[in-house]
Amino acid sequence: MKATEFAIVAQGVRKHYARGTADAGLNGFDLEVRSGSVCGLLGPNGAGKTTAIRILSTLLALDAGQAHVAGYDVATQGRRVRERIGLVGQYAAVDEILTGRQNLVLFGRLHHLAAASARKRADELLERFALNEAGRRPVSTYSGGMRRRLDLAATLIVPPAVLFVDEPTTGLDPAARQEVWSALRELVGAGTTVLLTTQYLEEADQLADHIAMLKAGRVIAEGTPDALKAAMGGNWLDIVLSNRTDAETTKGIAARVASGELHIDNSAHRVSVPVAAHTSALIEVASALHEAGIAPVDITLRRPTLDEVFLHLTADSPTPAEVFV
Amino acid sequence: MSTTTQPAAMRSPFARFGWALADSWAIALRDLHHWVLQPGTVFLGWLFPVMIVLMFGGLFGGAISVPGGGGYFEFLMPGMFATAMLFGLETTMLAVTTDAAKGVTDRFRSLPINSAAVVLGRCIADMLNSVVGLTILVVAGLLLGWRWRGGLIEALAAIGLLLLLRFALLWIGIFCGMIAKRPESVAAVQILVWPVSFLSNVFVDPTTMPGWLGALAQWNPLSATAAAARQLFGNPGWGGEGWIGQHAPLMAIVWPALLVVIFLPLSVRAFRTLAR
Ligand SMILES: Nc1ncnc2c1ncn2[C@@H]1O[C@H](COP(=O)(O)OP(=O)(O)OP(=O)(O)O)[C@@H](O)[C@H]1O
Ligand SMILES: [Mg+2]
Numbered sequence: 117m118k119a120t121e122f123a124i125v126a127q128g129v130r131k132h133y134a135r136g137t138a139d140a141g142l143n144g145f146d147l148e149v150r151s152g153s154v155c156g157l158l159g160p161n162g163a164g165k166t167t168a169i170r171i172l173s174t175l176l177a178l179d180a181g182q183a184h185v186a187g188y189d190v191a192t193q194g195r196r197v198r199e200r201i202g203l204v205g206q207y208a209a210v211d212e213i214l215t216g217r218q219n220l221v222l223f224g225r226l227h228h229l230a231a232a233s234a235r236k237r238a239d240e241l242l243e244r245f246a247l248n249e250a251g252r253r254p255v256s257t258y259s260g261g262m263r264r265r266l267d268l269a270a271t272l273i274v275p276p277a278v279l280f281v282d283e284p285t286t287g288l289d290p291a292a293r294q295e296v297w298s299a300l301r302e303l304v305g306a307g308t309t310v311l312l313t314t315q316y317l318e319e320a321d322q323l324a325d326h327i328a329m330l331k332a333g334r335v336i337a338e339g340t341p342d343a344l345k346a347a348m349g350g351n352w353l354d355i356v357l358s359n360r361t362d363a364e365t366t367k368g369i370a371a372r373v374a375s376g377e378l379h380i381d382n383s384a385h386r387v388s389v390p391v392a393a394h395t396s397a398l399i400e401v402a403s404a405l406h407e408a409g410i411a412p413v414d415i416t417l418r419r420p421t422l423d424e425v426f427l428h429l430t431a432d433s434p435t436p437a438e439v440f441v
Numbered sequence: 442m443s444t445t446t447q448p449a450a451m452r453s454p455f456a457r458f459g460w461a462l463a464d465s466w467a468i469a470l471r472d473l474h475h476w477v478l479q480p481g482t483v484f485l486g487w488l489f490p491v492m493i494v495l496m497f498g499g500l501f502g503g504a505i506s507v508p509g510g511g512g513y514f515e516f517l518m519p520g521m522f523a524t525a526m527l528f529g530l531e532t533t534m535l536a537v538t539t540d541a542a543k544g545v546t547d548r549f550r551s552l553p554i555n556s557a558a559v560v561l562g563r564c565i566a567d568m569l570n571s572v573v574g575l576t577i578l579v580v581a582g583l584l585l586g587w588r589w590r591g592g593l594i595e596a597l598a599a600i601g602l603l604l605l606l607r608f609a610l611l612w613i614g615i616f617c618g619m620i621a622k623r624p625e626s627v628a629a630v631q632i633l634v635w636p637v638s639f640l641s642n643v644f645v646d647p648t649t650m651p652g653w654l655g656a657l658a659q660w661n662p663l664s665a666t667a668a669a670a671r672q673l674f675g676n677p678g679w680g681g682e683g684w685i686g687q688h689a690p691l692m693a694i695v696w697p698a699l700l701v702v703i704f705l706p707l708s709v710r711a712f713r714t715l716a717r
Contacts, residue, residue, distance in 0.1 A: 134717075173551050177716045199553040209544030213475045225467040226552050228460065254478060270548070 120187045123278050123309035124149035124172060129181035131167055131333075141167050143333035145181070149311055149326070154304050156320030156341075157313040159330035165313035166206055168330070169282045172311065173203045186277050202276035206283050208263040210255050216266050217242060217251040220273065227274045234273075241269040245299060261292025268299055279303065281312040285319060297322060317419060321345075329429070337429055345420070350375060350392045352424065353401060356414040357385040366412075369404045373397035376428065385413075390420070390428075461555040468549070468562025469569070472536070476570075486532060487574040490525040491581045494518070497644060498585065516677055518578075518587040519599070519670035520643030523663050525578055526607040527634055529571050530614045535627045536563060537618025541715075550715070560712065564611055571607045575600070590675030599673035602693045606666045609697035612704035619711035642678070643667050659685050662700070665692035 125148050131141040142164050149155040159165050170176035172185055174194040183190045186200040210219045217238050224234030242251040245265040250258060255266065264284065271279065284300065285293040300323055304310055314320050320327045321341045329337040329344075337344060345351070353373070355366055363380070366387050370378055376390035391397040398417050405412055420428070476483045498514055540546045549559045589596045617630060640658045641647075647658035658664060668689035671678040685692065 175547055175550055175716060195553060198551060201551065203548070203551040205544045205547055207544050209548040211471060211545060212543065213478050214471065215478075218471075218474055222467060222471055223548075223552075226464055226549070226554055228463075 122148045123151040126183040130179045139332045152307050153325045154310040156324030156327045158320045163330040164333040169280045173280050200277040202271035202279045204271050204281045208267040212256040223270045224273045245269045261288050278309045351394050353389045353391050354416045355387045355412050358413050362410045461558050464554045464558035465561035469565035472566035487577045490578050494521050514585050514587045518582040520667040522603050523667040524638045530610045533567050533614025534618040538621050538624045595673040599670040602669050605697045609700035612708050615708040616704050662696035665696050669693035
């Protein structure tokens, strides 16, 4: 398995934790990530995202199945895999007592750069991640976003062929999230294959070429963000009414554009409807409501939430629906 | 990037060994940076044994008569040197659990370095820490009137035995640090260190203790090193009862060797099971 079309290949990977519940870990995890692409591994808490990342980055041994990263077997050629990967864990893994620069120099030395080039590389990266001023301060004084950026910088000292990023922006404010996203985008431009995990569809949508949805240790749906969203009924139209009396009429109007089942939230006077044709549905509903003399408080078109996607994927059929597009 | 070096797997075994040492040193150097950035913590660790010496010297110095004359400090210092080595256990354990909890250990493990370098780096840093701490305690002892009466070679041999004990305890620290999930568990070891040091010949004569406690104190590895250090420094002691008391220098080698034989493989195994 050399000259690889796929930078990451996992086939039927199983991992059971001795002290975990029956479906914790991975239960037949399959994944293929094309070289140079960005794959988003999307799943709720406990889906097995971190487990998958730890196995692929050789930190955790698998029980069954096979996984290759950059053409090498993670189980038997760990050293070769580690020479080609970078790992940004779920929680920033940098030395808190050291300064940002000292951290980067340390990891540079551990990548066997000469002292002078390690220092030079540290300065370059601090500059690139807008940390040059903070670079002389201990990491314990950094904000969450700064730590995340330093964490990312430490992984890029020697640019890896394959980068694993576990929940890069969980717990960050919107500004910090943007900073991390732009740092990641820049990397992708440089040709690195990235596997990133996230709980937010929005994030996968922003960054990934390809999304794999993970549930209970298995990939239950896969495809490009657009194809997946279309397969799930595209966006949602939320209609918020001022009172309950208009609800029945509104439901009738909404049903005309629905690509799936409506959700009614009675207490919030809200009718949510999955729509495939976004803008035309919005126009149609708005004008029909106007004709019926109903003035809604709000009409918004929005992305489905992860909860809705999972409900959609698991509700349709008795066995979990699998969508591969 | 042009600065990338040749992949380590392609190098000769000698070069790989060289890199493993260089990596260990890079990791140890991290601790030396910690000393500079947080001098308070490390100084407190070094001064704590000095405080204990002043406290016990003041409390018991008048009450306890040491055979063969000499002041209480003459008797106490070698035991305190050994106890200071025991206190090092906390330093090691705290560093190991903190790195594991913060994910730093995992980051090291995801790098293409020999995983032994991570442990060896800890080893080097903690041994250096103890050498400095021991030096400070020796100087404090000299200021308080403690002297070594034997030759320089014997004194150096005593220092060697003390550091050997520290080296053995290092592996207990690494092992406990690996299996403890959180840095808070270090508190348990901080407490346990006290009965271990009291149940020894460091502060008082074990023959004055009730029978079984005295036996326990005599067989305590700390007692062996303390008694051997007293002999080699030419400081007064209680000679000790029975076989164990007569063979302190031997036991000061056997005990640490035994601890290393048990805890080094356990530490290596604990490090490997991180991958399970
Ligand atoms: N060391 C462990 N021992 C026992 N069970 C574990 C262990 N690590 C993880 N698990 C369990 O395995 C399942 C998957 O965990 P994992 O950390 O991979 O999920 P995740 O998708 O990363 O979740 P999160 O979004 O919370 O980070 C969870 O149910 C978790 O409780
Ligand atoms: Mg996780």
